[in-house]
Amino acid sequence: MVETVLLVGIVASIFVGFNIGGSSTGITWGPSVGAGIVTKTTAAAIMTFFVFFGGWTVGRNVMDTLSEGIITIDLTLSAGVAILFFIGLGILVANIFGVPVPTSMTTVGAIAGLGLATGTLNYATIAEIISWWIVTPILGLWIGVLIGRYIYPAINRRVTIETSDGPLLALDREATIPSPTLGPNTTWSELGTTIVVVIIGCYMAFSAGASNVPNAAAPLVGGEGGLDVDVAIIVATLAIGLGGFTIARRTMESVGGELSDIPLLAALFVMATASTITTALSWIGIPISLVMATVMTIVGIGWGRATRPVTVREAVTGDTTHEIAVGAIVTDEQEGENAPPIGEAESDEVLEGANLFNPRAIIKYVSMWIIGPSMSTLLAYGFFTLVPGVA
Template structure:
């Protein structure tokens, strides 16, 4: 009976890993895919590799921490309770992936474990409170930093980076020889290649960071119940890879294309802002919800660019004008000269509706709050009802 339960627990853990791959590939490589720097298949491959490296190295420490610090008595993790916790983590993440919205695996996993802790009276409220505060602050910081960059500094950064995407793939395989070689695409410029490599490298860093924290969300309950750590890391990493190659395609579309028009320069900005915040949170021991941070950074940058204002030092007849919106500038009469103000040509800037999709944004925000709530209250209700049967 014990072997059967352990097998069932492993299957549920693999299901969780599958959904983690679907939920985290989008935030890590959505900017790169959205700017055509890498294909969805390439993003899935890099996600699989760097997630496994992160899980195998730093991730094993997080596995031990998650099952000890968040609850006052690790003994609450039995095979039976671990199966229930993993079931709600995987089920809630699947709901988000089904709707193409990458939910936070950290929030979902911590929510399910918190449900167990509340039902058993073993939740460490001090640790839970500290985590919750940072989960509120970090996305707000990501939104406003990216928003301010998009509103006031994006044109200057764009000129400095000077990366314009060209038709065709950034890289392609040369199959003329015995061994295929990776080379630049036929239309790829040197600057575009540097920018593409940069955003792909940052995505790989985010995939590594995801592995350091999110591998615990799939396997920590079972490891706490006695499963072998190394075996579970390998199995969890393989399940994440399957999710990255399959269900992650929907979240890559959502974060790379649907929320905001994301040229390569914007992709680099989003990736840097998100990764810096995630690394900062990890450094102080907070399980980083980089899905939420990356999403709000994308939203913030799109909002900032869509609402950007600029000042024209001179217009016709030499009169000074106050700040005017991008929308007003795009409505200038044909033939009217707009002085060079060291920014993007306002007539080349898409409308707010092109840069920032409120409908998609609303769906993302709603689902990213609903998914952790489902795991938390689902686990709490289940453990409250079944508590008397297990302890």
């Protein structure tokens, strides 16, 4: 019987990890693939490695919280399998609505539902987690505002991310010892910016592994007949990698299409900021959604760049006639123009440009952050109340 439950759990874990890989790989590598810096296959391979690295190291702290911190009893194998079912259901609902899955939040909600049904919920831990869910989007928003208002325009004036035709590197066979050299159309600037883009992508993949591997692995760890932690991490990583090599190929093409038409340089700022927030919280054992920090940083950068025509004094007093252009970053990048100094009006081209993000999409994303964990909590509570023997 235990073997059967474990087999069902492994299948459920693979399903969850597969869908995580599809969504997180697209978010992590979509901008780089779209810019032609890496191929989809290369992106999936790098993603798999760094997801494993993040899950094997920092992700263990999150696994401890999920398996032991939220409830005051050990998570049994049968209860873990049921929780994986609710995570999968949350993924399905999010896919129906066409938004990235708040997997970490859905996982916490399902485990909290178990704790409520059995009277074992650790209220102090769950309160700390929820408080970080409130702080994280605010933090991502305001860091994004500072970047968009003060840092991005200065970097955008000096840095151009180039992509030339042909291979980035070639092999010089005319030398005594064949050695790598720049490709026929590659410049040192292009090589340097490409390396930076890839490093930031690896960092975000690491962050995704730290926050997402525990969601697919933790429910299978502990209890009689459960998997060893190391084995569970490997299973979850392989499932995420499989999703990266398959369904993520489509998401890498379409990522950002609904939410934002963000330039690659701005996307790198978003990736670095969201990854840092997510990794830091994962390090202290807080299950957090990488998507949450990513979305709000995009909004923050757009708003920060848009408010440059308004000085701090004008913002406080309300004494300004300057028009705010939320699509300033997009138009800036497309036109190759420098941003005017703070306090000066934007050009007509910027004011007439496309919006950076779709407000309707933002509302839908934020709604899912509330609906996802709430639904999983209620469903898990009802299930474990009606079938107490599973817990």
